Amino acid sequence: MSYKPLFAIILAVCISSCSSTAQLSNLPASNASTDSTKYDWAAQTGKYLESIQSKEVFLRQFFAEMPKGGDLHNHLTGSVYAETYYDIACMDSLYVDTLSGRLYSKKDTSSIHIIRLLPDYINSRHMLKVKLVDQWSIRNFHSYNRNIPQDEHFFNAFGLFGAATGNHMVALINELKQRALHENVQYLEIMGTSPSVSDKKMDSIFNTENYYKNTNKKLLDAIQSADTARIRSVIDSTIKTWEQNIAWKNEGIVYGKFIDSLDASSIADTNLVTRYLAYASRKSEPLTVLAQLHIGFVASNKAASKVVGVNIVSAENSEISMLHYTTHMLMFAVLKEKYPQVKASLHAGELTLGLVKPEDLGRHISQAVYIAKADRIGHGLDVAFERSSASLLKYMQENFIPVEINLTSNEFILGVKDNEHPLPLYVKTKVPLVISTDDAGILRTNLAEQYVLLVRRYGLEYSQIKQLVCNSIKYSFLKENEKQRLMEKLEREFETFEKNITNNY
Numbered sequence: 001m002s003y004k005p006l007f008a009i010i011l012a013v014c015i016s017s018c019s020s021t022a023q024l025s026n027l028p029a030s031n032a033s034t035d036s037t038k039y040d041w042a043a044q045t046g047k048y049l050e051s052i053q054s055k056e057v058f059l060r061q062f063f064a065e066m067p068k069g070g071d072l073h074n075h076l077t078g079s080v081y082a083e084t085y086y087d088i089a090c091m092d093s094l095y096v097d098t099l100s101g102r103l104y105s106k107k108d109t110s111s112i113h114i115i116r117l118l119p120d121y122i123n124s125r126h127m128l129k130v131k132l133v134d135q136w137s138i139r140n141f142h143s144y145n146r147n148i149p150q151d152e153h154f155f156n157a158f159g160l161f162g163a164a165t166g167n168h169m170v171a172l173i174n175e176l177k178q179r180a181l182h183e184n185v186q187y188l189e190i191m192g193t194s195p196s197v198s199d200k201k202m203d204s205i206f207n208t209e210n211y212y213k214n215t216n217k218k219l220l221d222a223i224q225s226a227d228t229a230r231i232r233s234v235i236d237s238t239i240k241t242w243e244q245n246i247a248w249k250n251e252g253i254v255y256g257k258f259i260d261s262l263d264a265s266s267i268a269d270t271n272l273v274t275r276y277l278a279y280a281s282r283k284s285e286p287l288t289v290l291a292q293l294h295i296g297f298v299a300s301n302k303a304a305s306k307v308v309g310v311n312i313v314s315a316e317n318s319e320i321s322m323l324h325y326t327t328h329m330l331m332f333a334v335l336k337e338k339y340p341q342v343k344a345s346l347h348a349g350e351l352t353l354g355l356v357k358p359e360d361l362g363r364h365i366s367q368a369v370y371i372a373k374a375d376r377i378g379h380g381l382d383v384a385f386e387r388s389s390a391s392l393l394k395y396m397q398e399n400f401i402p403v404e405i406n407l408t409s410n411e412f413i414l415g416v417k418d419n420e421h422p423l424p425l426y427v428k429t430k431v432p433l434v435i436s437t438d439d440a441g442i443l444r445t446n447l448a449e450q451y452v453l454l455v456r457r458y459g460l461e462y463s464q465i466k467q468l469v470c471n472s473i474k475y476s477f478l479k480e481n482e483k484q485r486l487m488e489k490l491e492r493e494f495e496t497f498e499k500n501i502t503n504n505y
């Protein structure tokens, strides 16, 4: 089904250059876009894209070459391909349960299916590798008749290859960087790794026996009462205590420096800028979530850090995620008040009818926007189920709160695609959008494919595609001067791309 007429009429943004977009965001525009030749190249490129709209292979070639700006929604461990984890596991001689596909660093289980991987398995155990790659990703999912829902298979994969990740963060970042350079991506905002929080460490820092247990219980009791004012009051007083503790605040600085060091140790290339989002896992105990978020806010508040914002991740439909959702939003509300300059992108509304009860749909995006004051929304799939979706969409449009669209992810994890996806609704209501990959490794995709799907499914025109690319810099969490520099670079790259298309196709 094509949405082209809808887009053509409603998304009337004939943007010929990213500097035009820069003007929209109060960034100074370069005068390069006044050159009529460049407009002509853009127009010719648009005509070419229209001519190949139904030709998938041509689209792949087109989008492989097109500059794609930023990928603002990608998880480090989910973006690395399973083949890399297989190689790491062999090099590190990890153990694997050949039935479940789970890696172990030690042989601490009596399962008869456990074998030890060895370096020479990299090139000698083809069928073992095939099986593990399929278990650690969505590849060949439908060939196996796996007795597990797709969303469970997806989220389980992180735990299966997890033992191969922790000691190799720099190598994993390098894979993302190299792919981005290969794909003509100029900027990555990576959800790298979450701050580590433990009850023993917190007991020690706050010099109180059972500090973690007792404070967590206070939060759980408040959640149990369903009294929003009480929940907020406990969050407030906890943060106040933390803010007065130098050793605890140092945790944020240490985390920021750790992320900086990971990035500094990975490959450097002037054609790619990388930044990171700290995040909490919404399935953790509430105090752990609050602690991870606070560390992330402190880290992001420090100008030297590569940490440019905070997020919250994990399956949104899990029991604990659903139960604590409003509490998590209140945590963001309190932290945003304390650190108004820190940016937050929130996974919100990654739900659909049938996955949860209808009553549980239609409140997560509005809470993320109105309570947590999210600067960006990840997924935003259940927006049509929101009780006041029209006013919510208007608010997001007027306040420039973009949605990070992840088409392949939504299709596999939630079975939402084509005309069931809310993308046309967001376009109709002029909510800004950015295109991203989510977990390209597990999902066996890349950023170029997301643009192919956009054109194949929704018939977007070239000017609209270009607007989305520009949005990926405009709505990044970079500083304004960094955005300006990337916008100008992007404009030059588009110029080269369009000239090339005009002259060669």
Ligand SMILES: [Zn+2]
Binding pocket: 073, 075, 347, 378, 438
């Ligand atoms: Zn995500």
